[in-house]
Amino acid sequence: MSEALADWVERSFGVRPADIAPFVRALTHSSHADGQHGDSYERLEFLGDRVLGLAMAEWLWETFPDEPEGLLSKRFNALVTGAVCADVARSIDAERHVRLGKQAQGDGAQHSDNVLGDVLEALLGAVYRTAGFDAARAAVRLLWADRLHAEARAPQHPKSALQEWAAANRRAVPAYAIVQRQGPGHAPRFTVRVSVGKDSVEAEGSSKQDAETSAARTLLEQLEEQAAANGAKKRRRP
Template sequence: MNEPDPFAAWVRQTLGHAPKDADLFRRALTHGSQGGPSYERLEFLGDRVLGLAMAAWLYGRFPDEPEGKLSARLNMLVSRETCAEVGREAGIPAQLILGKQARDDGAQMSDNVVGDAVESMIGALFCETDFRTASDAVKRLWGDRLDRLEEAPKHPKSALQEWAAARQCRPPVYTLVGRDGPHHAPRFTVQVEVGGRRGGAAQADGSSKQEAETAAAAALMAQLA
């Protein structure tokens, strides 16, 4: 009698689908530091499947909201931070296949790596099944996150720009002041300044320049509140 494959059982529990080709899902968890085939192509596909699945879910859940509010919800729900949070809850860090240097550098818990792996798993599921199955898995993984957003969030950079305009300050200026960390898990530090009568400045870091800018804007908004 063949012993059950623990990995295949984990995929079924996580995605609600018993894999026909477990190696496809192993590839979806294989980081480029291994030197062979990695999750990059599946992540490229899964990113688009996730975006469409989430957009369709939001469109049906909030039938009276305009495009701008739906976009704000979408951006938050498919952000790198949210994908990484979803991945950690699903146990993805323990399943990642990493090279020694990446493990030593802490890639197992990197928002970039875990978030990419979530998208690549969705891509693998789409390859093996269809869009409906992948969409159902997105709903399974994201759980009640849609319901937690009672109101469409305002992006911190938009909120800061509106704050500056309302007080006749100059528009926010974002400056990249530092970058460090390994190639697979870089950290960017950004400073944002609002000049004028009631301006200020704040710094924050993130795993991408955009993420760092968003965090800096949020930090400055909290400082100015």
């Protein structure tokens, strides 16, 4: 197992681990570790989150030298979300290697955005601890290579876009509320409602932030469609 796992780490992260133990820990959910946080990925995930943040910030700073801080922040926030980290984890087939307790595995936690996003960050933490920051930086650039230039312009986060639309159209500030939380702790589902005045929509997500983002995107699309329709009606009037 150790040799096969080391081969996978080398293929996925570009570094051959001299010590496989941190990578085993990075793939171990607390349900498998009997609640012992030192044996699960949680501490490495904490570290890897900061490693990813620094590596990504440096990369964006170098790649887009003419963009101000605000645009760099938009790019950064779009690239390091839990959902993106989970997609990166799926791209290297991390689901096959996650170690779960029987109940969590039965619940399909290995497919959860929350679990996979945390595992990916924990693995970056393991790379940093065993091979240093240069190796971790190279791993981030390898794994995110196709995503950095996915959008020519810095993406606008849906929550920020909705807030700006509301302000520009003299509407109420968007208000968010959790409608429901369900599912097991390792794979929760949140339902969130966002309202701008009398207009509101609900959306689901694997985290409160993801649900809010989805709701904001949907409501913004709805409001823009309404505004376009109203504008068309005015133009048709004699």
